[in-house]
Amino acid sequence: MAMRMFKLIYVLYQIRLLSLVAMFRLASAIYASGTNLMALLQFAARTYGDKIALADEQETLTYSQLFAQSKQLSAHLEKEYRLTGGKRVGFLCKNHASLVKAVYAVSFTGADIYLMNAEMSKDQLQGILARKDFHLVVYDDELSALLEQTTYMNAKLPSYHPTSSAINNLPITSDSEKQKQRRTSSGKLVLLTGGTTGKAKEAAHQPSLFNYLNPFSAFLTRLQILNKHTAYIATPIYHGYGVAVLLLFCALGKKVVIQRGFDAERACRLIREHQVDIVTVVPLMVHKMLKTNADDLKSLSCIASGGAELNPKLVQETQSQLGEVLYNLYGTSEAGLNIIAVPQDLTYSAHTIGRKINGVQLKVMDDQKVEAPIGSVGQICIRNNWSMRNKASAWIETGDLGYRDEKGYYFLRGRVDSMIVSAGENVFPFEVEQILLTHPFIEDAAVLGIADELFGQRLKAWIQLVPGTEMTKDELLDWLRVRLARFQLPKEISFVEHLPYTPLGKLDKKALI
Structure with missing residues (x-):
């Protein structure tokens, strides 16, 4: 326990929370809101106030505005939909401010949050809705036809609508109604992983400050996050990578830029206009942006790539045009972030996914479930404190093949089933x-x-x-x-x-x- 507390103090010191005023703000936010994501947003609102928190195609919000609107939305959801702990809310949304407000708001009610792939097929959506029996689904209007093709009959709430009831035009909650909300503990945050066809897998995470200290610290230090000012989350928020960066940057008081879908030309323009210095991407996005307008990307000091294997040719092209700004992150929805390659690692080898972070136990297991020797290929298996909590075994089989070299660098070799x-x-x-x-x-x-x-x-x-x-x-x-x-x-x-x-x-x- 002493070591964990020391680690907590060290991380709080790193992100400049370790002052009497800041610690008081954090403690009072937790006292007022409970242990949920709204407490994080309340702390950010009191600490960063009028700094810009979020910008999308439709609105720009300060931390104070984002907190106030999220809290009003939470009161509405609790009153109109009776959301409480143990209830389930599904999200079928792309990246926009209404999604962000709703995630914070639902967390404040204590209900479980399920982030669904907005690109899924009708059959996959039907399967999820049948299994989970959501009490409420928050959805984008352009996905309403898809939702209507299912047998779902419970409450629905659009994220945006010009006239009808939707998150963007809900009535402001009165002071008397706001006072009725209770302190709550956050429910589960569930990522419904997998592709756009077939049965989605569930990766459920229970927020815990102590459990997430190692990936939090590794992300801060290896990517030099404290020196960044503006992040563009190009990856979907419904993916674990996107939502993790969103919450991290809220705690740090950074500006976050999002857009509904990825378009290389718009992405380049956003990076130039907002002078973005860190962007979260998958490799294909980097490739498309470099082909579209590399000059628009000159403000970037960190391209955090994850979600798919890096093409070594892309590594070299990025280094040639933008310098040493490319980082390779390896993680899964089930196991979270586990391995990071910084630019110097990619100079060592454009093929590496880097070195494991503190707190990760990692084994490369052969077909006989025996740990493979250095240099031999096997399945990557992971155990850590921040992995999903709906697995019977503490060790998670990632399904990825790989090996470790004598210097501690890890390399992928495809999927087990390939x-x-x-x-x-x-x-x-x-x-x-x-x-x-x-x-x-x-x-x-x-x-x-x-x-x-x-x-x-x-x-x-x-x-x-x-x-x-x-x-x-x-x-x-x-x-x-x-x-x-x-x-x-x-x-x-x-x-x-x-x-x-x-x-x-x-x-x-x-x-x-």
Whole structure:
């Protein structure tokens, strides 16, 4: 306990909370609101006041305004929808101010928060609604048709609407109504993970200051967050990465810029206009912004990339055009943030995901559930204090293959279910993809296993060429033969105009089959 308290004091000192005034504000916010996200926002409002907290396409809010409107919304939700601890609220929203206000407001009621993928299919949404039986769904108006196609019959509240009842035009709550709200403990924050098809997995997190000290401290120090002023969250808030950065920057009194969806041209313009110095992205976003207008990105001192593997060619291109500003973050919705590569790590190797952060126990396990030796590939398994709490085992199997080198750097080798056995040899499609991406004529590549009568399985490669270049299958195979083992060579090669990506920026290999 003494060590945990020392760590808490150290982190509070780092973010300049360790003063009598600041500590009093934090304690009084918790006393007034309870242990929930609203206490964090109340502290921020009292500490940072008229500093800009949030800016989207429709409004710009100071910390005082964001707190006041979130608290009024919370009173409305408690009165009209009877939200209390134990009830469940689903969110089907893209990035905007109404979503942020509602997340804080629902937390103040004590209800559980479920963040759903706004790009999901009708069948996936129907499955979630049937299993969770939400008491209320907060949704974007453009998704109303999707919601109406389901059997959901409980309360619904639009995030925005020009005339009807919605978060953006709810009546202001009277003082007498506001006084009726009680102190509460925050409910669960549940991330419904997975793609846009199939059954979503649940990653439930119970907020705890002590549990999150290590990732909080690592994010602060390794990314030098205290020196930043304005963040652009380009990744969806319904993804764990987006909501974590939103809450962190609230505690630090930083300005956060968001937009409903990612568009490279608008993103570049936002970064230039707001002089953004840190942006949260997936690699595909970085690629698109560099191609659109690299000059607009000159204010960036930190590009925090996560959610998908970094292309080593993209690492080199970013360093060439913007300098050492690219960071690679490895985490999962279930296990949270666990590994960080700073720019110097990516100079050591453009392929690395970095070194683990304090508080993480990490094992690379082989097929026999035995820890693999250094340099050998196995499944990455993680245990920490901030992982999801709806798992029977404390160790989380990430489903990612990887290895650790002798210097403590970690490297990915694809997914467990992507490895194939070809004529008795274990073959990792990810390794072949990484080699292909080093070819100067190849813009993007995907590799998958296919059935083969003679070898059991072989590889097939889908290749997207750099515009204006040409290459034949035989030319590519000749280039690969000196770089790959014979059993790694693709049996089939298909040249395509574009490779498919999910709305979260991950290569959608299912769409290739």
